[in-house]
Amino acid sequence: MASSSSNIDLTGPTFCIVTGSSQGIGKVIAIEFSKLFGPNSVLLLLARKTEELAQTAKLCESDNVKVIYKSIDLSVATEQEMCDIINQALSGHKVTDFTANIIFHNVGSLGNMSIKTSCIENVNEMRSYYDLNVFKVISLNTQFLKLFEEVEDRIIIVNITSLCAVKPMSGMAYYCSGKAAREMYFRVLAEEKKDMIVLNYSPGPVETTMIDVVIDKTVNENLRDVFTTFKKQGTLLKAETTVRKCIKVLVAGKFKSGDHVDFFDDE
Amino acid sequence: MASSSSNIDLTGPTFCIVTGSSQGIGKVIAIEFSKLFGPNSVLLLLARKTEELAQTAKLCESDNVKVIYKSIDLSVATEQEMCDIINQALSGHKVTDFTANIIFHNVGSLGNMSIKTSCIENVNEMRSYYDLNVFKVISLNTQFLKLFEEVEDRIIIVNITSLCAVKPMSGMAYYCSGKAAREMYFRVLAEEKKDMIVLNYSPGPVETTMIDVVIDKTVNENLRDVFTTFKKQGTLLKAETTVRKCIKVLVAGKFKSGDHVDFFDDE
Numbered sequence: 235m236a237s238s239s240s241n242i243d244l245t246g247p248t249f250c251i252v253t254g255s256s257q258g259i260g261k262v263i264a265i266e267f268s269k270l271f272g273p274n275s276v277l278l279l280l281a282r283k284t285e286e287l288a289q290t291a292k293l294c295e296s297d298n299v300k301v302i303y304k305s306i307d308l309s310v311a312t313e314q315e316m317c318d319i320i321n322q323a324l325s326g327h328k329v330t331d332f333t334a335n336i337i338f339h340n341v342g343s344l345g346n347m348s349i350k351t352s353c354i355e356n357v358n359e360m361r362s363y364y365d366l367n368v369f370k371v372i373s374l375n376t377q378f379l380k381l382f383e384e385v386e387d388r389i390i391i392v393n394i395t396s397l398c399a400v401k402p403m404s405g406m407a408y409y410c411s412g413k414a415a416r417e418m419y420f421r422v423l424a425e426e427k428k429d430m431i432v433l434n435y436s437p438g439p440v441e442t443t444m445i446d447v448v449i450d451k452t453v454n455e456n457l458r459d460v461f462t463t464f465k466k467q468g469t470l471l472k473a474e475t476t477v478r479k480c481i482k483v484l485v486a487g488k489f490k491s492g493d494h495v496d497f498f499d500d501e
Numbered sequence: 502m503a504s505s506s507s508n509i510d511l512t513g514p515t516f517c518i519v520t521g522s523s524q525g526i527g528k529v530i531a532i533e534f535s536k537l538f539g540p541n542s543v544l545l546l547l548a549r550k551t552e553e554l555a556q557t558a559k560l561c562e563s564d565n566v567k568v569i570y571k572s573i574d575l576s577v578a579t580e581q582e583m584c585d586i587i588n589q590a591l592s593g594h595k596v597t598d599f600t601a602n603i604i605f606h607n608v609g610s611l612g613n614m615s616i617k618t619s620c621i622e623n624v625n626e627m628r629s630y631y632d633l634n635v636f637k638v639i640s641l642n643t644q645f646l647k648l649f650e651e652v653e654d655r656i657i658i659v660n661i662t663s664l665c666a667v668k669p670m671s672g673m674a675y676y677c678s679g680k681a682a683r684e685m686y687f688r689v690l691a692e693e694k695k696d697m698i699v700l701n702y703s704p705g706p707v708e709t710t711m712i713d714v715v716i717d718k719t720v721n722e723n724l725r726d727v728f729t730t731f732k733k734q735g736t737l738l739k740a741e742t743t744v745r746k747c748i749k750v751l752v753a754g755k756f757k758s759g760d761h762v763d764f765f766d767d768e
Contacts, residue, residue, distance in 0.1 A: 403692065424669070
């Protein structure tokens, strides 16, 4: 892999947003990354569930890091609401106060697992899925870029993607196609904005409730078998393991902006 | 490339649908493929513009092929309307009358070319784009699959894709991400339905009005330069050339169902 323009230093004052940070990988991203941030850093946590968000916030708070959390349903939030929330988190700071501005687009859902791909026809359901997983991700990203326009070369964008963005998996048409669309948007952005750093990080099969949802809901026997075997054999990754790999990838900067980097890729 | 399960024979009675067949590649797909079809074939042409559709129809009509055309805006058509149109085209036939049932998902649009990727935030615009280019394509495909369920092993699906589905291009976030999502849906479908044949065919840069729209509308200088150079140097392909390659690929069957095959791929 080619190197990104520079290694990434998160040890200065850092502004960070993590979506979907009430649980799972998002929660662990917030916890692990906040440990790296230098003094006068600000961490903004977004998700729907207030109580769980508050718990994540507690685990991230430190002398260096001020944590702000906000309950929001990103699938229906307006651009103005998104903008206001980031502005509130920034209040008392200038954008130039931070040496790195990083956003983790972690929010995501599996889509309808109870339908065969050959039977998908509900356009409203597709729209809702793409609202949360693609369109609102793009909108939020744009609000972030607008606010930090002045310091564009300090922007780092991490899209939490999946092997499913590049490899089709039976029974997961919503998830695969949504991840493919989302990742491609970030790849095009990386092509246009050469001074930003964009990473599409695929965390591998992680031990989260998502796995149980797949096993429970899928109409696809093959998919159920794969995930059940993963679970039984203990091959699922701990969220901490994959997040630490993500940190390693980012800090080493051994990727080309826009690349898809998988947990299992060679270092 | 691995071979598909069998070579494709279109010389028997064939039922065929081509979307976006009033102009450009769609029109030429209809013309060139209709020449192959055997007696008692039915060709259904769909697009918005009635007059142009009628012209395409005239060029496809033959002793072997009955042509039906229907003006329809696929971005707003309901599933019932799609189903009714196919049923009308089938009227007087049983689905078992045909030895091949082929659909070309050719309809497509470029998306908003006047906006930088970093400024995209209009969710309604994204929804409209995906309605035509992804969601309604999926819906129409599902109606087709339902009607021909009985003869699933005679189904051939050709998705007209683009290099942009796999390679990001500055200034084309809508087009690239939409093509990526659409192609991934068809790849997942191919994984699930092993008895169907699914081809994602990327026609290369073809001399159509789309190229002029890009040159005219894009805010991306690099993109304008690339396409202007293509045009000046005469490197754009004739629609006939790429459609004949598509026929060759299909008839030889030298691809794995679900594959992305580009005009420029080695044979």
